Amino acid sequence: MIELYDVNDINIGANFSFDSIFQNAFVFAVIIMSISIFISLVVWFIGARIKSENAIKFGIKSFIIAVSMQTILLAIPIIINFTKSKF
Secondary structure (H helix, E strand, O other): OOOOOOHHHOOOOOOHHHHHHHHHHHHHHHHHHHHHHHHHHHHHHHHHHOOOHHHHHHHHHHHHHHHHHHHHHHHHHHHHHHHHHHO
């Protein structure tokens, strides 16, 4: 069974220092994407409170972009583990 999102198990055949950098970059990217989702929801909420159509559109658009990017980012470990188990 493949463990999902076990960043200690992610390696691409490189040395230990590169693996550590790769793991830290993954965690950093997940945190940044989560913060951007939170900020877009705050912008959307403020836009709804002041009834600003542009702020609402911007908040919803940035939320959709951030969620789709985070979904793609979180799929990377699954793909790496899947291809690693095949070969």
